[in-house]
Amino acid sequence: MDVENEEPIDPSPLEIKGNPLTEICMEIDMPSTSEDYSLTTLQSMLPPSVTEEDSGSDDEQTVVKRTKEEEQDLTNKYLTGQLTFSEYAAQYGENVYEEAYEEDEPEKKQEQETSVEANDFEQNLAEIKESSSIKKRPKIRSRQRNNLPPVLKGLMGEANLRYARGEHELAIKLCFEIIRQFPWASEPFETLASLYDEKGDTEKSLQISLLAAHLNPRASKHLWINLAERSEDRGDLKQAITCYGKAIRADSKDFELHMKQAILYERIDDKKSALKRYSKLLQCVGPQHGEKLVEIAKMLAHRYHEGNDLPKAKEALKTLFEKCSNLVTIELVNFMLEILITLKDFETSIETLVKFCNLQATFDKTEDGKFRLLTCSEPENMVIDIFAKLVIIVIHSQAFHLFDHFLTKVKTMNPEEAGDFYFDVAEALIAEKRFIDAMELLTPLTQSTNFNLPAIWLRMAECLKALDRIEDSIKAYLIVVDKAPQLLGARLAVSELLISLGRRDKALEVLTQDEDSEVLNTALLYERCLLLQKMPDKKEQFLVVANLFLSRHFVHIAAKEDITALTTSKAERKKSMIKENKNLQKTFSQGEELKGEFSQTFNEPPSEDEWQLFWSVCEVCLEIGNYSTLQRLAFSAQGSPKFSKYSNQIDLLCLSACYYNSDAYFGYNMVRAQVMKNMDCKRSWNLFNMMILRADDSRHNRFLMRLLIRNPHHRALTTLHANNCLVAGTYKYALSDYTAVYQKENSAMMAFLIGVTLCQMACQKFSAKKHSLVTQSVAYFWKYKELRGREGLQESHFNIGRAFHQLGLLPSAIHHYKKALETKSKFIDDNTEHLNLQREAAFNLHLIYLSSGARDVARMYLEKYIVI
Template sequence: SKLINLFLYNLSKMDFNISISSDPCTSASLAPIIIEEIDSNSLDQYDLTEFRETDTIKIVDEQLGAEAMEVDQVSEPEIDQQLTKKFLNGELSFSQLAELQASASEDEDEVEPVKPEPVKAVVKPPKKKSTTPSKPKAKRNRRTRLPPALLGLMGEANLRCARGDMQVAENICFEIIRQVPTAQEPFITLAQIYEVSNPEKSLQYSLIAAHVRPQNAEQWVRLANLSEELGDMKQAIICYDKSLKADPKDIAIHKKLIKLVEDTNDTKMILRCYLRYLEYMPVEDGSEIVRLAKLTATNYHHENKKSSALKALEIAYKRARPFFTAPEINLLLELMIIAKKYQSGLQVLAEYANIIVEGMTELYKGETGIEQKFIVIKCIIPDDLIMDLRIKLITCIVCLRATHLFDELINDLLKKEINEVYGELYLELAETFMEQNYYEYALKLLCPLKESSNFSLAAVWLSYAECMQNCGRIDEAISSYQTVIHLAPKHLKPRYTLSALLLEQNNIPEALKALEQDEDLDMLDPGLLYERCKLLKMVNNEEQLLHVGQVLLYRHCMRLRDEDEVETLTRLQDVVRKIAAIKEMRTSRGDIVEDVDAPVFLNANEPTVQEEWLLLKDLLQITYNRKQYGLCQRIAFSAFGSKRFKEYIRELEFTCLITSLINYKGYLAFNLVRELLQKNYDKPRVWNLYNQVVQRADDVRHSKFLSRFLSRAGRKYKPIMNTLIGNNCLVAGTYKYALTEYMNRYKRKRSPFNAFMVGVTLFQMACQKFSAKRPSLISQASAYFFKYAELRGKEARHEIHYNCGRAFHQLGFVHVAIHHYEKVLEITNSLIESRPDLLDLRKEAAYNLCLIYSKSETTYFAKLYLEKYIVL
């Protein structure tokens, strides 16, 4: 860096008047050591005697000892050096530096997983004592001693500072910091250098000096006072906090820190300060200890930090037990029960309420060895014990599974009159019995509650129904769940359970009724709708399944309103762009973008994407089987615009294509098959689909598309593409292009089909109004038709005569056409007789004869052929 280069440059100009001591290690000026590498083969025997063979010496810090060599716990990580450099360059404030360089230990108020108290402890055999004295482990220590050479250089810096040569002193300090970033001395000297000229910078260097050696509490207090004077309260809070870590017994600093933190309204920091202050408050202020502990515990409880709340009350209970009253004891017991410290809870009750609990410790073999647990044998409860603490006592005994005491405890409890407060406590205790799987005992508490006029609520009936279900009393459980649904119609969980119970009894209509929701009033549960769809499928109720399934799918599928929106879906590929385009279309038309009558759904308990995909396939299959092709197409295209089905987009695209085909929507089908063809042009099935779309097309868009596409890519792969291009040109009326393609194909393969298509094209050209070479075209067409007849064979004479008759009929040569049509009526064979619906052309030939005779006003023959061959 520039700073180090400047330092080296100044050193070269400085004249150090320091005498070299006899000990080179303590000298500030060290003689250079020159190492020369010599080949031993080039030396004679006499010179070799001047050298001695040595071993590698391991240099170990004498203060750390051998054990510190094994685990590097003293040296600072490289990240500390980087952060210190950033602080020196002004990139970080001290507050940010202190946060980043905080120790790896967790915060005191961090939520930890609640662990049960050590009721079960692992008993291990005592270990044999070692005769070798153990060495204390090396602790992390920020204090770093400078090497002897740098100590001398540090002294030179202090001397320069005293003489007023601040620039040189500063450069020396920076060089020492570069080599040993965790040394305190250079930062102290830098703070002295800037003490007059720049107090803020002096304070920053003092903060770093205190940070690298944080055990000096007085130094932190002094820095906190300076920070307060400069108005930097956040930095002052950090300094006071560091001071308390060095000397936590300073009550005055505790109070100062709490006052500053309270002004910042930082709740997290305030509670941390309260929690730490509780351990060092004077015991004489017992009432204040209890008040502050209750306040801290309540706030932690509201933030769901149960372990920190319990810690606050345990500290206060240990230090100011006589000042605890019933509310504080009740809160302490509640937190102990949450932490599963049941034995500790009994101990607190025994000390506070004179409860006598007799128990014993039982050893048993567990998974990790010999373990022990506390067993309650006897419990004597005073009659004047308040209900809150009595409930907490019974809860602890229930969780310790002292079943022999349950009847007596419950009977004594039921003697009390149920009032507004006691009812809630009874319900909490019943839920505790249920958590421990003691449902029969829970029923004893729930029965009087459900019969009470004040507590016959949905929560009580729900617990009662769960107990009945777990006790095997299914009929009573069903009745109770029905009561719950009546009292709380919007509570959805009981509907699942009730439906499952009714389904076990094969009562499907009632199970479906339990799953019904009001689409107009309630927020619909997707999981409940899906369960209802499964039941409807089970009973084969297709009408209701279609309705409920569409309601479920339309929570994320598009509700398409017209053909224009459907067409928009087929033109775009990305789902997000599809939705945006439809919304823009609705906005441009002045329509409401969102569906006003759409039901509102909960954002939880949704079926999986795969489950909804299978449901969608079921709905499509049902509509297809019922021949509701319009509804089938609407459902498919609605799902095509859903983000949830993006992983099934290819399947949906093909499904929409098929539904458009069966619904004779050629325009939509072409938009879809066009993309499919461009990606899969080498697959014959795709071309078959394309031909199906072309047959249903309402326009001739496919002609230009196919010409461009096949001219670009089709010829490279299959010669049969000539036939497709020819067909496309023949339909478009460009007969010369069609003739070229058919002739190219005919030259490669002289098949009857290729000869037939060449003949058809020539006949079409001859039929044009202005044709200069009409006789020549007719002759050539006839020649190709004769070639077609030759290649087709005698077995196909029925087909050959019909095609020839059609061609001459179109040309106007009716006498020739009549000859061929009559041949069609005469010729038949076993193959035609086996599949008359596909191969028999006599009806078509008879109808064409009827047209010819009707046009010539020979009605007798026209009527003859109609009555003989065409029967409806």
């Protein structure tokens, strides 16, 4: 559409012909249709915006300045929908709600100061005038007001004129041209919003209206309310909250605006912000909104009380009491006293009672600043709940010189009707360690019909325990356990008393829970485990109960594949394998398979104590020889999230359990991981050797060969590989490896193994140079004897005798066997069961004499050294 082809426009009220505005309009480069003017088109027209604030006085507050590129980027993101209006406004540092209150604070301060000065008006008129002229509240400048240049003002008028005549397309083009040249003015955005609204594009109209209002520093409260309502109708609650915040900045005294914004915060489930808004509202709104203030204060106090934020609950009620004292009810006073007693603010409690309940009291403070109640006289018609709070305050204030009067009055009440009153006062007395006075109030309750309850008996038992009446306390605790088995504290307390009297069986009975019908309490189960651990005759029962206790977070092993998943070496791989395994998936996450059987308690033992219990269970399994249970428990602990920091100890425990239970298959998996992590640890290689001695397969052979290729000079690997060669009959390979280790480590073991290898080679049927092999073998055996020293002399003679026995040199064998029988050593005598070789030497001698026909001598050695 070309401007030159337009029909002539009536020059009034604005003369177009011969006017510079006509030339501007004709030079506009515009798209052919209005549809091209989308928000993207608008974005492309916007040049970098100027954010410099005009210079103001020193007390003027300005928003954070931004570079041209940063502000352009923010505007582009808003127009393309990447930012909501709330986020867009927040980027300019505008916390609209808080700023509204910040503006209001200096005004309040000014009013207070003015009221003080006004009292002396006649004497200081000149100073007051001077003060009022100086103490203006500071302005908060949020944005610079950007006025259109004169030429663009004329173009804006032309756009409005076209809009009024119904020429919407041209009006849109003119607005976009103004925005392209001067994008900081609100007028073209306002006109565009109206145009899009008439075209039915309410979404685009709303977004442009928001931007127009944001650019207009004089946007009215009603405009922001309208935008907020439109945003709320669209379901954009956060945007509505921002708009209400802008409206509050315009009029911070409007009660309804505060309420609407707080309600919207609740609707988006931002409870914290909603409570903050209600609290601010309670502070800034005057007593003219009395009924609503009462409603808000009660709501705030109850919510803060439920959230255990008692100081804020107190402040909410305190504000209400100060602003609307005529609307304070007995219920509010009772609630306030409850909060103050919990906070131990007894001075404010007495002041509240004096002000609202006609209490007559005097008090002061001690030298250390502690509250002290001197006299107290209550009115005759005081409500019983308020009277109960008063008695509790007297007790906690330790004003016991006044207590006898109140106690006498309490005892005149019927415990069947005032049982709650009795109980509250008794609890206060217990807290102040006045157990005898407390029992005077608890005893009538235990004998009553309506209040013969477990809680009453529990407090009675505590009093009796504090007065050292143990037997009576136990009876009271047992009544509590009988009436309310789910009370953990009562069971633990009575079991502790029974144990102190040596009645462990009765304590165990108290701690026992019905596993079928009762929800198991973790703390009770733990105490039961500790008690059973101290009873040597109940080890089997201890294992059962401890196993049940630990099953909360242990994995459940149901098949061989479960153990395979648990024996993997890497922690990350172990977790993934456990999660992939269907059986373990159910129990890996905090024992989900048993979920519902255990109650959630806040006094569970720490993981360190549970670990000690688990270790004790393993020791008991070893002690009684229950190796299968030990292995199952050890592997179940692998998947425990509570024992994750003990993973290394659990791995070693699993390895030991496999060894004791003769499970070489899984034991080899565990020990292989150990030697891979600790290649230079001799103990790991000793464990590896012990495990493969019990293996039924030859997996370790291939593992050792592969590892030896990567570590050709590793002594333990070379020795184990040589052992495999010796067992397999490839003696030359074994001799080569043994000799290589012996050259680096001149040890008795290597000398002995070389001697054994040479002896085996000499015993082969077709071996050459048997004499030379025997000579070398004997030489290494003598070297072995020398290196073993005096402590190993019996062992040396016995092994040399075995070698001669195998070679058929029987006289030499007999000589060394007899030397083994004659050798004495204190070290051997101290460890006879494990180190003494006399029975083995005697048995071999018996075989030699038996083969030679000397039966009597053979029998003599059997009868002398081998006794069954």
